[in-house]
Amino acid sequence: MPSRKTSRERIPEHVAIIMDGNGRWAQNRGKPRHAGHRAGVETVREVMEVCGQQGVRILTLFAFSSENWRRPKTEVKMLMELFFTALNREVRRMKKRNVRLRIIGDISAFSNKLQKLIRDSERLTADNDGLLLQVAANYGGRWDITQAARKLAARAVAGELRPEDITEEDMAASLSFPDVPDPDLFIRTGGEMRISNFLLWQCAYTELWFCDTLWPDFGERELLEAFHDYAGRQRRFGRIAEQVEE
Ligand code: FPP
Numbered sequence: 001m002p003s004r005k006t007s008r009e010r011i012p013e014h015v016a017i018i019m020d021g022n023g024r025w026a027q028n029r030g031k032p033r034h035a036g037h038r039a040g041v042e043t044v045r046e047v048m049e050v051c052g053q054q055g056v057r058i059l060t061l062f063a064f065s066s067e068n069w070r071r072p073k074t075e076v077k078m079l080m081e082l083f084f085t086a087l088n089r090e091v092r093r094m095k096k097r098n099v100r101l102r103i104i105g106d107i108s109a110f111s112n113k114l115q116k117l118i119r120d121s122e123r124l125t126a127d128n129d130g131l132l133l134q135v136a137a138n139y140g141g142r143w144d145i146t147q148a149a150r151k152l153a154a155r156a157v158a159g160e161l162r163p164e165d166i167t168e169e170d171m172a173a174s175l176s177f178p179d180v181p182d183p184d185l186f187i188r189t190g191g192e193m194r195i196s197n198f199l200l201w202q203c204a205y206t207e208l209w210f211c212d213t214l215w216p217d218f219g220e221r222e223l224l225e226a227f228h229d230y231a232g233r234q235r236r237f238g239r240i241a242e243q244v245e246e
Contacts, residue, residue, distance in 0.1 A: 009231035012184035014058040015051060016199055016206070019043070020190030021214030028214075034078040039216035041086045045093075050220045052097060052131045054227065058180055059133050060104070062198050066140030069109075083137065084114050091121040098130030104176050105139030134177065141200030148174035148201075175201060182206060185230045187223075189215045205237050 019040055026036030044061065051059045064079060071079075094101055103118045110118070118137075151174045155161050161170070172178060182202040186195070191212040195203060209226045211218070236244050 009228065011055050011227060012207075012230055013056065014060070014181055014183045014185075015056050016060040016062075016183035016186045016203070017047070018062045018186075018188040018190075018196060018198055019215040019218075020188055020192055022216060024190070025214040025216045033075060034082070036214075036216060037079060037082050041082065041090075043215055043218050044086075045090065046219050047223055048094075048099065048131065048133060049097070050223050052099065054224075056131060058183075059131060060136060060183065060199070061134070062136045062139070062196075064105075064137045064139070065197060066106070066138055066143050067197065069138075080110065080114060084117060087117055087121055091124055094121075094125050094133065095128065098128045099125060100128040100130070100132045101125045102132060102134045102177070103137050104134050105137045106143060107138060109138050132180070134180070136198070139176075140197045141195070141202075142197055144176050144199075145171075145201055147176070172201070184235075185209060185226065187211075187226050189213050189218045205235065207233050207235065 022036030022040040023033040024036070025039060026033050029035070047061075048059060063083065068079070069076060091101065093099075101121050103122065107115050107118055148171055152161070152166055152170060156163050156166075182204070183199060183206045186198075186203055186206045187209050188194070189211055191210075193210050199206075207230050209229060211222060211226075213222055234241060234244055
C-alpha cells in the first residue's frame, strides 16, 4: 500500500478511533448492515498499516461498546462472528507486522470460544514491540471508571489506603490499561460529534477530530489529514499559550 511519512510533523503517539458509519454505508448500497461491518474490517487493516508506517505507538479502536448489546440480536450475533473470523484471520498478519494485540473491556460476556481466541491471539503477539493495537470490545468508559472505583474501594476496605488519600494517579492506575499514555488524538468517523462512552477518563486532554466519512470509506488520505490537523494544534493542558511556547 502506498504511504508517505508526514515529514517531520509531530505524530500522535496514541490514536483512539470510533469507527462509525458501517450500517449507513451498507444501507446506502442497498446491502444488509453486516456488509458494512465486513467492509469496516478492511478499513481497520489499512488504518493499522498506516499507523505502523507513521510511527504511531498505540492505536485503540472501539469495536463493540457495552451499549451495543442493545442492537437487534441478529446484528449482535453477526458482530460476534465477524470479530471471531477477523481476529482468526488477521492475527498472523499482526504477528508478521510486529503488531501487539490487546483486547480491552469485559470479555467475560463473550462465548468461551471467542474468549479463548482472544487470549491465544494476545499470547501469539505478546512479544511484538511495534504498534500496540488495542481493540475495545464490550468496553465502556463508565464501566472502566466503575471497575477502577471498585478496586480502590476494596483496597480501602482492606485497610491498604485511606479514602482521603486516593489520588488521580491511583484512579488512573486502576483503569483497565494503566501502562498506556492517554490518547493524543481521538477520531470519530460517520458525522456524529460525541464520545459515546469511549475513553472517558483518558480523553480529558485529547485532541478531538471528526469527519463525515463513513468508516468503510475512511482511509490513508483522511487519516493523514487528521494527523496534519493534530500537528498544527497547540496542546496547553490548562496552561496559557505563552507558557507552552516557552
Ligand atoms: C459502528 O457503525 C461500528 C460498529 C458498532 C462495529 C465496528 C466493528 C468493526 C469494524 C469490526 C472490527 C473488528 C476487529 C477485529 C477490530 P454503526 O453500525 O453504528 O454504523 P451506523 O451509525 O451507520 O449505523
